[in-house]
Amino acid sequence: MSLVHDLIARNRAGEPIGLPCFCTANEHVLRAVLAHAAKTGFPTVIEATCNQVNQDGGYTGMTPANFMTWLAELASQAGVSMDHLILGGDHLGPNPWKSEPIDAAMDKARELVRLYVEAGFTKIHLDASMACGGEPAPSFAQIAERAAALCAVAEAHAPDPSRLIYIIGTEVPIPGGETEEPDALDVTSVARFEDTIQTHHDAWRARGLDAAWSRIVSVVTQPGVDFGHTSIYPYVPEKAHPLSEAILGHDGLTFEAHSTDYQSNSALADLVRTHFFFLKVGPELTFRFREAIWALASIEEQLDIDQPSRVRDVIADRMTANPKYWSDYYSGTDHELQQLKTFSYSDRIRYYWTDPQVASAVDRLLEVVDASDLAEPVVSQAFLGLDFGAMPKVASDLIGLQVNRCIARYFRAAGHK
Numbered sequence: 582m583s584l585v586h587d588l589i590a591r592n593r594a595g596e597p598i599g600l601p602c603f604c605t606a607n608e609h610v611l612r613a614v615l616a617h618a619a620k621t622g623f624p625t626v627i628e629a630t631c632n633q634v635n636q637d638g639g640y641t642g643m644t645p646a647n648f649m650t651w652l653a654e655l656a657s658q659a660g661v662s663m664d665h666l667i668l669g670g671d672h673l674g675p676n677p678w679k680s681e682p683i684d685a686a687m688d689k690a691r692e693l694v695r696l697y698v699e700a701g702f703t704k705i706h707l708d709a710s711m712a713c714g715g716e717p718a719p720s721f722a723q724i725a726e727r728a729a730a731l732c733a734v735a736e737a738h739a740p741d742p743s744r745l746i747y748i749i750g751t752e753v754p755i756p757g758g759e760t761e762e763p764d765a766l767d768v769t770s771v772a773r774f775e776d777t778i779q780t781h782h783d784a785w786r787a788r789g790l791d792a793a794w795s796r797i798v799s800v801v802t803q804p805g806v807d808f809g810h811t812s813i814y815p816y817v818p819e820k821a822h823p824l825s826e827a828i829l830g831h832d833g834l835t836f837e838a839h840s841t842d843y844q845s846n847s848a849l850a851d852l853v854r855t856h857f858f859f860l861k862v863g864p865e866l867t868f869r870f871r872e873a874i875w876a877l878a879s880i881e882e883q884l885d886i887d888q889p890s891r892v893r894d895v896i897a898d899r900m901t902a903n904p905k906y907w908s909d910y911y912s913g914t915d916h917e918l919q920q921l922k923t924f925s926y927s928d929r930i931r932y933y934w935t936d937p938q939v940a941s942a943v944d945r946l947l948e949v950v951d952a953s954d955l956a957e958p959v960v961s962q963a964f965l966g967l968d969f970g971a972m973p974k975v976a977s978d979l980i981g982l983q984v985n986r987c988i989a990r991y992f993r994a995a996g997h998k
Contacts, residue, residue, distance in 0.1 A: 584809070585667070585704075585746055589798055589835050592858050593828075600741050601854035601991035602837075604628040604671055604863035606641045607934060611652065612977070613984035615659035618666070622745050623997045625661075626704065626859070627652065628669035631676050635693050639677070639737075640906075643694075645670070645700035652958055670697040670706035674731060682714035685728060691734045698739040702983075703746060706801065706837070707731050711750035720781045724751065729784035736793050747793065748837050748859070749781050750801035768820050770804035771827045777802075778831060799826070799837040799859055804852060807840045808864075810911065810925040816848040818855055825855035837861065842868075843926055849994030860995060865987050867931035871923075873983035874943065876963040877976055881935060881949055883959050890946035892939070899936050906932035947976040 587680055591598050596730050600915065603614050606629060618625040621861050633639045634648045642793060643651065653663055653666070675686035697705065709727030712718050728749060737744045752769045777800060785794045804821045808812045816822035818825075828834055841849060842865035849860060878892050907929040909922040923930060935937050955974045961967060965981055 583746075583840055584865070585798060586833070586882060588624075589833065589858055591803065592835055592853070593706050593833075593858060597850065597854045598859060598996040599835075599858045599994075600624060600626055600667075601988075601995050602628050602669060602671075602822040602859050602861045603628040603866060603991075604630060604669075604861055604989070605866050606612055606633045606643070606648070606933065607867050607870060608655070609977070609980050610866045610984050612659065613981040614866075615656055617662050617985060617988045617992075619660045621992070621997070622665075622855055623669065623709055623992055625665065626667040628671045628861070630671040631673055631693060631708075631720070634679055636689070636696055637677070641698065641935065642852065644694045645702065649700040649702070649750075655738055660683075663701075665789040667704055668702045669706065670694075670702045670805075670907075671706050672708040673697060673705060674706065674707060674711070675722060676711050676726070679711045683716055684867065686713040687730065690727075690731060694731045694734045694829070695738045695834040698735045701740070703739075703744050703978075705732075705735055705745055706748040707735075708751050708801075718851065718965040720847055722777050722784070724762060725777075725780035725784040728781060729788050729790060732785065732793050733788050736790065742793070743796075745793070745796055747797045748799045748801060750837075751799055752777075753805040763912075766803065766805050766807055766814050771823050774802055774824060775826055784955050795833075798833065799835050801837045801839060804836070804838055804857055806838060806844055806848070806852070808843050808926045810921055813843050813926065816844055816852055818851045821868065821968075828856050835859070842921045844995055846990055849991065853995050854872055860991060861903075862987065862991055864926065867934070868926070868928045869984045869987050870980065871930055873964075873980040875947055876983070877950055877979065879963045880955065884953050885923075886949055888945070890949060891944045892946045894941050895934055895942040896930065897938075899933055900930070901938050903936070912914060950976040 586599065588598055603613060604627065614627065616624065631639050631649050634643050634645055636644055656663055675690040678686040678689045695941045707728040709731060725729050732747065735745055740743050758916050804816060804826060806816045828836060837859035840851050840859040841860045842862050852860060875890060883887055907922055910927060910929055911918055957969060957972050960972050
């Protein structure tokens with residue numbers, strides 16, 4: 582029995598144990614995740630989405646093989662074996678090409694899945710829920726048939742198909758997050774959950790994918806959690822009780838909860854307790870990273886240097902010059918837009934850290950901080966709550982501490998002490 586299957590069995594038996602899934606391609610964040618893995622030895626899931634990493638490069642410029650090679654280098658530097666990590670592909674399907682006709686979009690989705698499994702990703706979320714090329718919204722049966730077609734590709738091309746585990750279901754926000762503030766959230770009904778299971782089982786069986794069906798470990802449903810630009814929708818266990826009970830009627834399955842970012846510690850623990858075994862987190866990680874950069878920028882302002890990074894000005898300029906990652910999401914007055922672009926929970930600023938000008942400014946900021954003899958009171962003002970006498974003076978350590986506020990709380994909520 583694999584580690585994941587063992588943990589799932591314990592969760593289904595009533596033990597509040599689960600796994601956080603860190604969905605990010607931010608180098609500084611990944612270094613913090615890997616440092617935490619090296620320190621604790623906890624099983625660590627790192628995921629890439631179809632929009633971040635694909636055969637066209639995604640918004641990171643990386644293919645699945647590129648991402649895997651890069652991550653392996655970061656893991657080696659952190660002293661973490663790749664065997665210690667579980668690598669996942671999230672929302673694998675036609676979403677990046679949904680403007681194209683369905684046949685063309687699915688051909689590209691098949692290629693996407695092939696490249697992910699050939700690169701060594703083993704946790705595969707199959708998501709073919711989106712309408713493509715102007716077609717009507719697909720039915721549950723069509724979604725399941727398309728997902729089964731993608732599963733067949735994974736089984737055919739994985740170096741060792743027996744190592745693959747699958748996630749099915751799509752009752753979550755689209756990859757990338759909500760375009761508008763949700764008015765309300767409906768918990769997935771038991772009927773819709775059962776329909777997802779039945780249609781997918783029928784589609785798998787029709788393709789002779791019985792062995793792959795036995796490796797489906799989780800179903801994505803909506804437990805009633807999400808976040809908008811300024812609002813959090815907290816988990817209410819009572820509303821999800823019928824759903825969380827229904828999973829026990831299906832051997833070996835748990836739920837995967839998406840968009841759990843910014844939930845309270847108790848809400849995260851309640852999710853795990855009620856069989857939402859996988860807790861997906863992404864924007865909260867880069868939100869903490871942005872906080873760290875802003876704090877370092879405030880330290881830089883206290884230093885007497887000739888060439889400051891101006892990182893906050895640079896990123897504001899680049900977001901204005903290239904608004905495609907936020908203009909369809911934010912609206913309001915100039916002041917409101919400025920607030921949202923920097924501070925919103927949806928964290929659209931995360932798409933700009935790899936912009937060459939922004940990356941150069943961040944590098945300059947870290948260089949300035951590391952070259953300075955920082956006074957503890959200045960560090961303390963920028964990074965509140967650090968212990969006197971044990972305050973890091975290295976920029977990367979300060980970033981790691983801030984990002985770790987997210988990482989550590991997710992592991993605690995998932996029962997890893």
